[in-house]
Amino acid sequence: MHERAGTPATASDLIDVEALVRAYYERKPDASVPAQRVAFGTSGHRGSALTSSFNEDHILAITQAIVEYRSAQGITGPLFIGADTHALSAPAQTTALDVLVANKVRVLADEFDDYVPTPALSHAILKWNNDPARRAEGEADGIVITPSHNPPQDGGFKYNPPHGGPADSDATSWIANRANELIAGGLADVRQAEPSGVETYDFRGEYVADLANIIDFDAIRSAGVKIGADPLGGASVSYWGAIRDAYDLDLTVVNERVDPAWAFMTLDWDGKIRMDPSSPSAMASVLEHAGDYDILTGNDADADRHGIVTPDGGLMNPNHYLAVAIEYLFAHRPNWRADAAIGKTLVSSSMIDRVADALGRRLWEVPVGFKWFVPGLVDGSVGFGGEESAGASFLRFDGTVWTTDKDGILLCLLASEIRAVTGRSPSELYRDLVDRFGDPAYERTDAAASAAQKAALGKLDGDAITATELAGEPITAKLSHAPGNGAAIGGVKVETADAWFAARPSGTEDVYKIYAESFKGPEHLAEVQAAAKAIVDAALTAARSS
Template sequence: MHPRAGTRARPEDLVDLDALLSAYADVEPDPSDPAQRVVFGTSGHRGSSLDAAFNEAHILATTQAIVEHRAAQGVSGPLLIGRDPHALSEPAWRTALEVLAGNDVQVLVDSRDGYTPTPAVSHAVLRLNRERGAGTADGIVVTPSHNPPRDGGFKYNPPHGGPAGSEATSAIAARANELLENGLDGVRRVPFERARAAAEGFDFLSSYVDDLPSALDLEAVRREAVRIGADPLGGASVSYWGEIAERHGLQLSVVDDTVDPRWSFMPLDSDGKIRMDCSSPSAMANLITTMQGEAQYDIATGNDADADRHGIVTPDGGLMNPNHYLAVAISYLFSHRPRWGAEVAVGKTLVSSSMIDRVVAALGRRLLEVPVGFKHFVPGLLDGSVGFGGEESAGASFLRTDGTVWTTDKDGILLALLASEIRGATGRSPSELYAQLVAEHGDPAYARVDAPASREEKARLARLSPSDVSAGELAGQPITAVLTRAPGNGEAIGGLKVLTQDAWFAARPSGTEDVYKIYAESFRGRSHLAQVQEEARAVVSAALAG
């Protein structure tokens, strides 16, 4: 924990915007350097112009690659593009428009010339494809999500409205890097003024906000006069919350509507960086302090920069652990959505809490456990076979009340409003309901730690098979399962998960650092969790050595 974690950023913590923007335009990446190539992670390409990892050349090449990919897939309709308040989002958005117009792609931009949350783009893509015919529209969101202010991000959402799958992102990244290697030969662009004039306006905000009653019981929120404090953390949802309050008659206040691409108003995260992580107690210190004062709100919420994550603060419990809130949301939704069929499943990533497994079993529902990455929930959300999909990193979405798709990308606004619906419908806070789940199912201790690993060790970890694990016990209990593929969809998890009756751990290589991540949980207390974590290192080391 950084000594100033949770305290307001100082001038020396802030990014130099002039240097950042100059580097975007002036620095030419070296495609022979792996750190300067286009790399799509679970949420698009991210990096900083100061590191030659997110520069104009990257966006020119990536946009051209997306144009060619969508054409190869037969996508000929409009492309919807949104952006968040990160400093690099504006120039990258402009660059993308130049390439899209240069390739005669019909582009829809925000009619208010404002910021656009990721869920609003997903919602709009799905809406247009219902109205105009499936597969005709897709989207780009220019955002690095909760990353620090020095970073930029660029992600593609195909016609299903959710994050692009690995097959698409691999093809896009390969073509983008080929274009970089060839000096951008093959990239078509026009001047920005011409590109902006060719773009058409789309009211993302109204399309999204006016449709919220199809997914939420806002009448329960109004009826019980739930007092809500919403903090956009300077992100893309900043204009949405006021409109939600006004259009739906809610007692909702925007706690802070400041927008600053340096995020100078933010407390430092646990590692001392500015990071708009609404699941972090350090980053959410301002809102937590507000809730610890006079009881102004029944529910307070936060969102990250592109509003695909949620943070829930209650007067009685502070900031909820994301795993805890996911369990409560699942328990509530599957008890209060009568139009969801009995066969509708619950989706979770394999590093999310096993409290969810116990809640789902008690509900008599089917559990769909998938690898890390929201893209794995897209098919089920799209066809209505998965009612809820959630990640331990505070990203989730769920169906409309009639059992049809709402969004196929993470929706932090939706999950934040659900907390107020829960309060209005039950008279209890989500944290109180989690205490009830603990009384019924046990009290899990959960943590994530890192362990050192070389690049070669990380590669071997990603290729392990269950037979590579020779251990028969973990922290005093027999091992009941060793997984290298997710039970929900059979996809490789890129690592290892080991389970016992009361505990588990999962080990996955980091994509950016020379470490691997150990996620672990125990229903036998924190001392047992520590034992699980210690033995997990030994299990992984033996598997890698074998």
């Protein structure tokens, strides 16, 4: 924890926005340098213009590659495009439009030149593709320009295909490889033109009007729930006022400032400015208002993450809120399929497992990445999909798809519905779960690892782990593939009756991440973490020598 974590940012913490944007246009990536190549993670390509990892050349190449990909896939409908409030997002959108227009792609940008949250773009794609008349004109897809909660100097660029969610690895690998070819070739095959003739779409109006089909606003209004919403300077800034006005709610937008340097933020755990609504340090200034509202919420820069603050519990741990949301939804959505599963990533809390078992619902456990929930949300076979990093979405009242990307606005509104319908805060309801199922201690830590060790961990098979015991308990499972869909974890997960750990290599640092949880308390969790490192290190040593 940085010594200034949770304290207000000072002038020395702020980026030079003009210099950052200038670097976007002036710096040219070297395709022979791995750190400067296009690389798609679970949420698109991310980087900074200052390190030559997110520059105009990257966006020219990625956009051209997307054009070629969608053509090869027979995607002939419109492409929705939107951007968040990061300084690099607006220039990146301009660059992308140059390429899309030159390639004669029909583009729909925001009608009011507003910022576009990730869930609003996913919603737009699905609304188009689920309308037979519109779909007859061709399937739609989209580009959302955001590095999510990342620091102000970062940029991000993500492709969402016709299913509306994050593209799968087959698509992103093809797009990244083609983009790197284009950069290495001096962008000779990239088409550019002035972005004229771009059509518009009312992302905000369409999204807000449709919320009545997924959130019980009558209950919230009747109960007089007093709501505070802090967009944290992100893309949801004008959405919250529109929601208040559309549904006549007692809702205050706590902070309406948009500043690409985020000078109003408090520093995150590591001393950086980061718009993470699940971080007590990043949310420190928001938490000062905890007693002023029945429900107080925060969102990150593209509003795909949520933070829930209650007067009696403060900022909720994301795992805790997911468990409460799941139990509430499956008891208050009678028109969902009787066999609709509960989706969770394998590094989310096992409290969710216990809730699912009590509900008599199938648990669908998948690798890290929201893309894995897409098929189930589309066909209604998964009622709720969530991950421990405060990202989730769920179905409409009628059991049909809402978004196939994370929706932080939706999960924030759900907290108010829960408060209105049950008369109790989500924090109170979580304490009920603890009384019934136990009180898990959960933490993520990092362990040093070389590039070779990370590569080995990513390919490690559960059978390579020879240990039979974890922190005094018999090991019941050693997984390298997710139980829900059989997809590779990109690491390992080891389970006992009361604890588990998962280890995955970091995509950006020379560490591997250890996620661990114990229902026997913090001391046992520490034992699990120590044992996890020893077990993984032994397996990596054995793999290297074999």
